[in-house]
Amino acid sequence: MQNNDHGHTHDEPEVHAPSPDEPPPASEWEFLEKALSELLVETGVIEEADVQRMMNFTESRNPALGAKVVARAWTDSGFRDRLLCDARKTLREEMEIDVGTIAELEAVENTDKLHHVVVCTLCSCYPRNLLGTPPAWYKSREYRSRAVREPRIVLKEFGTVLPSDVSIRVLDSTADLRYLVIPKRPGGTEGWPADRLEALVSRDSMIGTALASDPDSK
Template sequence: MAELENMHDNEIKKSHLPSDLDLRVKTLETLLTEKGLIDPETLDALVDTYENKIGPRNGAKVVARAWVDETFKLLIKENCSKVIKEEFGFKGRQGEHIIAVENTPKIHNVVVCTLCSCYPWTVLGLPPTWYKSAPYRARIVQEPRSVLAEFGTIIPKEKEIRVWDSTSELRYLVIPQRPLGTDDWTEDKLASLVSRNAMIGVSLAEEPPL
């Protein structure tokens, strides 16, 4: 069993090594460029977009707004993609149909894609490695409480867990509960408490420093 449990670690290590992959991908890039199927400048622009421009700070702004503005919260629970396009300009690929799900004292939400890696790119950027990993995709639908505990998140057994498996083109965004002691906080300051993990639902929003 120890051997099996190490497999995932080995796969991660393996993915950090392969120089043959550098070569294989470079060969493909050269070929496709020569054939006029890709433009190298477009590749750079795409990487720059998802490394530097579109990421979880977008989602944090949406959550912070929902915490301070009840009407906005109701609107994003109705039609999130339309509202955040109008309010923040967050729009486009892998964010066409976002559903916002709200954590409450009685309900904790968490998101997965068991079949691949569907994820709301426009508000969270590209998914982290663990979200795409076999153990997360396999286990979160069957034993969410144990999986959340591995992230340090303990959900009492009296609290309902709602898992959202993203099998269609709908994309799920968790609105975590607003931490106590933040009543006089500005929206910008509140956004700093919203981690990416909290918007997937594997963590809670951060507590304000004492």
């Protein structure tokens, strides 16, 4: 897909109407998007501002937000227990995060003996209302086909090697639940404040294809 319009930044005004000097659509599908956008606005189904607001909302949900949740779970055992028990309620009440109505969210915890990794073999189900849009590899047939059958080989491709005495639980998001992995807190981080711990929590560690980063690396 070719699209050279990379001029946007997070500082742009919330409503950014297409300007006349914007590059024309570059593919059949870009023409279709533009046609649908224009028609939906002209027929009053949506306003252009709705599109901008939705794009801004989606960008406000990103791995940094997930990392805050994980770091809090690492440093507040009561929060951790409530998160594991009822993620929707706990995130709403204690972090003012609304996980939306499209699916339920469930948090699962990695330990010394148990490692979760999340996949959606049927499409691309992902906790996007917490972590944002999924990475391209998560949506690929390569990851989706292999993660359920050979998770250890797949994890190794991500540079993650687990000892054989750590059991793997592959979570196939087949229905109405989305999964957030709480990675195992790295050793050597005792006493670290939450904001310092957040830097150790990568997106992939919340999918389960990576571990939380080593504290020596930060």
